[in-house]
Amino acid sequence: MLDFAIFAVTFVLFLLVLVFYLYPGSKSQTTIPGMDPSDPKEGNLPDILQAGSLQIFLEKLYKQYGPISSFYMGTTLFVSLADPELYEQHKHVFDKPVELFSMYKPIINEKSVLIVNGAEGRKQHKELEKVLNETCLKKLEVICKLTEELVEKWKGLSAEQHIPMYKYMIALCMKIFTKTLFGNSFHEDKCVLDFSRTFEICWTELEARAGGSIPEVNSPQDIQFQEAAKRLKELMIKAAEDKDDKENIFNSLRKIGTLEQNIIDDAIIIVLKYYSVVAFLTWTIYFLALHDDVQEKVYEEIDNILINNSPVTDEALSNLSYLKQVLNECLRMANVEPWTARVLDTDVEIGGHIIPKKTPVIHALGVTLQDSKQWAVPKMFDPERFNIENVKARQQLAFQPFGFAGKRQCPGNKWTYVQVMTILTMICRNFKLSLVEGQMVTPYSRLITRPEEELWITIKKR
Numbered sequence: 001m002l003d004f005a006i007f008a009v010t011f012v013l014f015l016l017v018l019v020f021y022l023y024p025g026s027k028s029q030t031t032i033p034g035m036d037p038s039d040p041k042e043g044n045l046p047d048i049l050q051a052g053s054l055q056i057f058l059e060k061l062y063k064q065y066g067p068i069s070s071f072y073m074g075t076t077l078f079v080s081l082a083d084p085e086l087y088e089q090h091k092h093v094f095d096k097p098v099e100l101f102s103m104y105k106p107i108i109n110e111k112s113v114l115i116v117n118g119a120e121g122r123k124q125h126k127e128l129e130k131v132l133n134e135t136c137l138k139k140l141e142v143i144c145k146l147t148e149e150l151v152e153k154w155k156g157l158s159a160e161q162h163i164p165m166y167k168y169m170i171a172l173c174m175k176i177f178t179k180t181l182f183g184n185s186f187h188e189d190k191c192v193l194d195f196s197r198t199f200e201i202c203w204t205e206l207e208a209r210a211g212g213s214i215p216e217v218n219s220p221q222d223i224q225f226q227e228a229a230k231r232l233k234e235l236m237i238k239a240a241e242d243k244d245d246k247e248n249i250f251n252s253l254r255k256i257g258t259l260e261q262n263i264i265d266d267a268i269i270i271v272l273k274y275y276s277v278v279a280f281l282t283w284t285i286y287f288l289a290l291h292d293d294v295q296e297k298v299y300e301e302i303d304n305i306l307i308n309n310s311p312v313t314d315e316a317l318s319n320l321s322y323l324k325q326v327l328n329e330c331l332r333m334a335n336v337e338p339w340t341a342r343v344l345d346t347d348v349e350i351g352g353h354i355i356p357k358k359t360p361v362i363h364a365l366g367v368t369l370q371d372s373k374q375w376a377v378p379k380m381f382d383p384e385r386f387n388i389e390n391v392k393a394r395q396q397l398a399f400q401p402f403g404f405a406g407k408r409q410c411p412g413n414k415w416t417y418v419q420v421m422t423i424l425t426m427i428c429r430n431f432k433l434s435l436v437e438g439q440m441v442t443p444y445s446r447l448i449t450r451p452e453e454e455l456w457i458t459i460k461k462r
Contacts, residue, residue, distance in 0.1 A: 032079060032353045034070030035061070043072025049212040053445040055338040058082065058364040062371075068351040073099075079355050082364040084374065084397040089350045090361060091397065093342040094122060094408050097360035100341050103209045106229040107202060107272070112265040113411070114272075121408075124258070128266055129411035131252045136415040137314055138247060139180035143419060144312050146175050147426045154431065154459055162436050165455040169281045171196075176419060177274050182267065183248030185239035195235050199271060201228035210446040232271075236264050270412065276336055277416055279450040281423060283334035284327060286441060286455055287381055288424075289433040294383060298323050299462070302429045309429070317421050325386040327420060331369075331401040333381055335449045337410075338366025365400050366449070374398040431459040 037043040044057075051057035058080055061069045067083035076099070081087060095117035098110065108114060113124045150172055157163070174196045178186035186192050205215075205225040215221040240250040240263060249270070253263050288295040301322045306312065341362045348355050355361060370378045374395070375385065384390065386399075402410040410416070427433075436456035444452035 030070060030077065030079075030353065030356065030359075032068055032070040032355070033065040034079075035065075035072070037072040037075075041074065043074050043076070045073055045212075047071075048073075053211070054362075055335065055366050055445045055449065058339065058362065058367050059370075062364065062367050068353060073360075076360065077356070078360050078362060079350075080362045080364050081350065082367040082371070083351075084368065084395040086351050087363060087368075087397040087400070090342060090348070090363070093344055093361075094118075095343050095345075096408075097341050097343040100360060103206060104272070106226060107206075107232065108265045108268055111262055112269055113262070114269045124262060124266065125408060125411055127253060127256050127258050128270075129413075130256065131249060132270075132412050132415045135181065135247070135249065135252065136418040140312070140314060140418065140422065142180050143176055143422045144426065146172065146179065147423050151426055151430050155461060157459065159458060159460050162456045162458060165285055165457045166278070166282045166451060167454065169278045169285075172423065173274055173278050173281070173419075174199075177271060181249045181270060182236075182239045183245035183250070184242050185235075195232075198228050198231045198235065201225065202232055203272075203275060207446040232268065233264060236267050240264060240267070273410070273412055275450075276448050277419060279334070279336045279448050280327075280331065280416065281420055282451060282455055283336065284330040284420065284424060285427075285433060285457065286435070286451070287330050287333065288326070288428070289435045289457055291381055294326060294381070295428065295433060298326055298424075299428050299432075302425055306425070306429065312422050312425055314418075317418065317425070320421060320425065322383065323421060323424065324417075325383040327417065327424075328386040328399065328401075329381060329383045332375070332385070332399060333369075334443070335366035335369055335445070336401065337448055338369075338445060339364055363400075368398055369401070371398075430462060432462060434458045434460070 035044050035047065039046055048054055048057045051060060057071075061071060061080055062082045067081065068086055069080050069082075071078055071080070081090060096115055098115050098117075101115045104112075104114065110116065111120075113121070113128050115121075116124055150168065154163070175189075175192055178192050178195060186195065201224060205221070205228075215225075239248070242248065243251065245251060246255075249267060250263050253266065254260070258266070288298065301320055305316055305319050310316075339362050341360055343360050344355075344357060346357050348357075350361075368374060372378050375398075400409075402413045402416075434457065436458060439456060440453075441455060442452040443449050
């Protein structure tokens, strides 16, 4: 009988240990409120997939558990922050949790500026930011020329013509990216088209994987993706071999000492971010077309600063203060890139809780951008939120659409604003934009947040 009792107690203890091991959500790890894993191996991944995206999941997590909360991806504890004061306690952390970016591995390696950490990561980030900031000013004339070609094409359309805006912005931005950054290899439009088609295959697959659709290894879908990723690198390597074009991004990076092995990956990351610019542009055009009073105020500002249709210059762009307010409000409303993430090698206390070392911490920036505690009537479009007085009165980290954490903001921050402001300035001073009636414009959030369906616009010449 005693032997049986000993066996029974031992067996129960074994089961308890097993449950503890399989379900790492034990609150002995952290005092942070949050979700226990819904699956012993996948953690809360089924919950994320059921929500439709990580962004929507983080919104629900915030509503249920508050601004600091926890969940599991697989057996790994994750922490989500969704409050400017909590960001403040974590803002100097530079390193990223590499596992969150594993889906990009067929396209980039671990030395890419997107994920490389430590001193090497800081150096690469600083180098790329410097090159992009210099390039955006040197190539402003090229951006204007390519946008002018689009404007002239639209002038030939009738006022009743329905224009697929997302499609047009994809084509325009791809031309701008390749011709301004990658040099002579993309001088001809057919080369741009080849690159664009290859990249579209990669991006479509990355979005599918971000939504939980992971193909079997060596399936037709996986093979197509691997071949497209290989082709993308080949096109970048070919462009990088042109040592005569001193102003392409490859030679600009070489000039400041970037390692050759990092140049190709950094260029590919720039292209990956190009879809963020496309989404940013498309959403801004949507909100301008939706709010006629805002659009007219933007037009009046452009007309007053760029007198007699004068060329777009860096100085003129810096004076378009209301347009900048509109762009910031569009970024807030659209949540183009709704989260970022950081990780520390030491324990850290945030919001009164200890976050164990090496715990991935997600900054739920998109949640904060729509939080009524930070923004009065957050679903209302109001560019005046970004006038000088309101910006000064607000907690700085409430608006961080390009990430933060020390110097690890998006290195293309300035490049993005210059490109978007230039394109919109030239479009708005030539056309009045209107939405085609009857559209249901729904956000679709995977790697970025974009309209789920095409955005249809009509234009009227000014």
